[in-house]
């Protein structure tokens with residue numbers, strides 16, 4: 237279970253499995269700031285509040301002033317290796333980032349989609365993944381682990397992963413397009429009171445991590461539903477296009 241922490245008037249969640257890796261800092265944001273809703277995206281110079289909130293969030297987690305590397309998320313299966321903190325990653329399309337850089341933060345932005353943070357126990361590299369149904373169907377988390385193996389010669393048995401808060405199977409009604417794309421009936425639940433099947437996105441990504449060679453005990457999956465927990469999270473399904481965003485971040489301490 238992810239642990240809820242509160243520091244400098246900002247509430248965030250941290251995973252036990254990632255927390256056990258020395259020299260790795262990570263967090264999943266919530267909407268709880270001091271008095272106002274803590275919105276952390278989308279980033280734009282026209283939105284000074286989001287910029288200010290991001291600075292405060294990084295500081296409260298213990299990464300004050302670290303450069304934040306976030307890709308332009310497009311619901312793809314594209315994995316990008318970030319090798320330079322001066323790169324303008326906001327302009328690069330992709331939904332998973334890996335890096336061996338120390339003193340830099342990888343970030344993904346979500347509101348119902350699944351954020352996944354990965355690190356190896358020797359703190360060689362970290363990864364941040366954004367997986368909605370499209371990314372999950374395209375097996376982006378498997379591509380990310382494959383990239384970690386190729387680029388950094390990491391053994392999947394040494395990897396730990398936290399699957400952050402996302403829309404739960406309780407609330408994630410899906411249509412035929414999604415059912416066809418997922419190609420695994422075991423990921424869906426049916427109840428008499430539901431009009432359509434519901435998809436378990438967290439379980440889908442957990443299974444992909446196992447397929448990739450991670451140990452079951454090295455994987456933690458948040459059971460918190462972004463749509464149900466209005467007190468903690470922004471949600472696209474609940475709030476529509478006016479919703480805010482959470483950020484999930486991970487970095488290697490220099």
Ligand SMILES: [Zn+2]
Nearest residue numbers: 406407461464
């Ligand atoms: Zn729910």
